[in-house]
Amino acid sequence: MTFTRRQLLQTTGASALLASLGQHAFAQASLETATIVTGFAAGGTSDTTCRRIAQKLSPDYAKSAVVENRTGAGGQIAVSYVKGRPADGATILQTPTSILTIYPHIYKKLPYDPMVDLTPVSIACIFDFGFAVGPSVPASVKTVPEFLAWAKANPAGANFGSPAAGSTPHFIGALLGKKGGVELKHAAYRGTQPAMLDLLGGNISAVSGPIGDITQHLASGKVRILGVSGAKRSRFAPDVPTFGEQGIQDMAHSEWFAFFLPAKASPELVARLNASMKTALAHKDVIEGLGNFGLEAMSSTPGELTDLLKKDTAKWAPIVKEVGFTAEG
Structure with a gap:
């Protein structure tokens, strides 16, 4: 199934799902507290998405919502934690989809199975990636090809940082290096913000x-x-x-943040959370707030998110093979 931003923004599947379940889906008492877990540091886009949604989560779902940052292992710690929580709706995972679609290709032993250990709820937003340079790169370098040429001529500066090893930004940087004929050394951080601080300090040349x-x-x-x-x-x-405009072909990559519950969450619970997420993501404050961080708010049905995960998992298999990156799980 092919998704467009318009289709996802206009999705009405959650309403249909609720109708099919009947009004008893709403009869369940709301939770006292829902905890939204992210695997990335405070201040970044993942954390921001969680906090915006927590502020607008329907009281019909939870009387209050808090955000918990469980950083480390490129987001695996957060996924593993939510995997082990009860499927009662009190613990919600928010994650970039790359942790679920790329990691299975690079880790021999992953502590979770994305298609077995989690229950898809809804997409949260879509976003593109940027490739930026800092003060250690001459001002005369204004394009990606110029940076790659500079990096080739200056091996000590041929490096970049990303929010996690095996993440989409990591692969984007690695692919750019391969296409430019230069090996860009990769530095993995616990989120993009720590990488940006090192970029500003001149400790690394670029950030993806x-x-x-x-x-x-x-x-x-x-x-x-x-x-x-x-x-x-x-x-x-x-x-x-x-x-693509700079002559670097086959490099169009966007990514989604999405929400999940632990495996075996009931259809009624998934429907309630999906409806609440859909309402929150359509709120003007959320749309504008996420927009300030380069995120385009949208929602989906659980089924659409499931299909997207399958599609992207298949997409990344040949890319991972081309880059040749593997990691020890």
């Missing part, structure tokens, strides 16, 4: 990360976005050309 994690640092004057990963220019950085 969600566009919103980068644009918030442009005011410093020390960061320049050289390219974006979308099929078309990002509305959050309209003056920055895509990789």
Whole structure:
């Protein structure tokens, strides 16, 4: 199944699902507290998404909602934690889909099975990635091809950071290096913000990360976005050309944040949370708040999210093989 932003933004599947379940889905008492778990540090796009949704989560689902940052292992710790929680709806996972669609290809022993240990609820937002350089790269470098040429001529500066090893931004940076004929050394961080701090400090040359994690640092004057990963220019950085516009082909990659419950969550519970998420994601404050971080809010049905996971898992298999990256699980 092929998804477009318009289709996902206009989805009405949650309402149909609720109707099929009947009004008893609403009869269940709301939870006292729902905990939304993210595997990334406070201040980043994943954390921001969680906090925006927590503020608007329907009281019909939970009387209050809190966010818990369980960082480490590129997001695996958060997924593993939610996997082990009761399927009573009190613990919700929010994660980039790459942790579920790319990691199975790079870890021999993954502590979870994305299609078995989690129950899809809804997509949260879609976003593109940016490739940015900092003060250690000469101001004369204004495009991605120019950076790759500079990196080839300056091996000590041929490096980049990303929010996690095996993440989509990691593979984007690695692919750019391969296409430019230069090995870019990768530095993995616990989220994009720590990587951006090292970029600003001149400790690394470049960062590959969600566009919103980068644009918030442009005011410093020390960061320049050289390219974006979308099929078309990002509305959050309209003056920055895509990789494709710069002659780098087959590099259109976007990603989703999505919400999940532990495995075996009841259909009624999934429907309730899906409806609450859909309402929250359509709220003006949430749309504008996520937009400030380069995120385009949207929702989906649980079935659409399941199909998307299957589609993206298949997409990344040959890409991982091309890059040749593996990790010890």
